[in-house]
Ligand SMILES: Nc1ncnc2c1ncn2[C@@H]1O[C@H](COP(=O)(O)OP(=O)(O)OP(=O)(O)O)[C@@H](O)[C@H]1O
């Protein structure tokens with residue numbers, strides 16, 4: 001079963017009055033339940049754009065997006081916010097942690113945002129951080145953590161609400177090779193242990209190799225589907 005489906009997506013970004021960028025030109029993609037999928041392709045080919053649409057961060061101009069068999073591209077802002085909080089987890093390059101908050105507070109924030117009480121949020125955040133090997137680093141601020149540890153906090157934050165799908169945009173982009181390998185292995189393990197679906201935009205061939213499948217984008221379209229790994 002497809003957990004996430006993008007059909008014939010078009011997205012244009014307006015640049016001034018007359019100018020626009022046609023970022024997606026009929027991109028289609030089906031992500032299977034529990035798979036780990038890599039999206040690769042040249043800079044500007046529309047990878048981040050399709051991720052934003054699939055993650056309900058933005059709406060397409062044409063086409064449809066389905067999450068767990070339900071159409072989501074035409075939902076209102078409130079419903080989109082709810083889905084984004086509960087059903088999708090995000091991991092971005094550069095971690096996007098709040099610098100003034102401790103690891104556990106960064107994760108808790110996402111849980112509270114999804115509707116958990118402060119106490120419950122703290123409890124599930126401690127567990128999520130323990131699951132990524134940071135049980136001893138709960139009270140460290142991002143500046144007191146290594147790059148790999150910060151990305152693990154971001155992974156814990158992406159997973160804390162037990163989402164159906166985790167979307168990663170260059171999740172190893174800011175990491176050295178060794179740390180990157182460690183993060184790839186961790187995502188692979190979480191995928192095997194929990195069946196959480198991962199969709200990872202990447203320029204890193206090692207991420208591609210670790211995934212079940214790699215798809216390529218070019219000029220706003222999904223090119224081919226090739227088996228990998
Ligand atoms: N907010 C925006 N406003 C205007 N144009 C945009 C915006 N976001 C993306 N674009 C343009 O849309 C096209 C696709 O961008 P996108 O970010 O999806 O590419 P990408 O494949 O993720 O590239 P990269 O590998 O460099 O991250 C590019 O031409 C880009 O300049």
Ligand SMILES: [Mg+2]
Nearest residue numbers: 047048049169
């Ligand atoms: Mg991008």
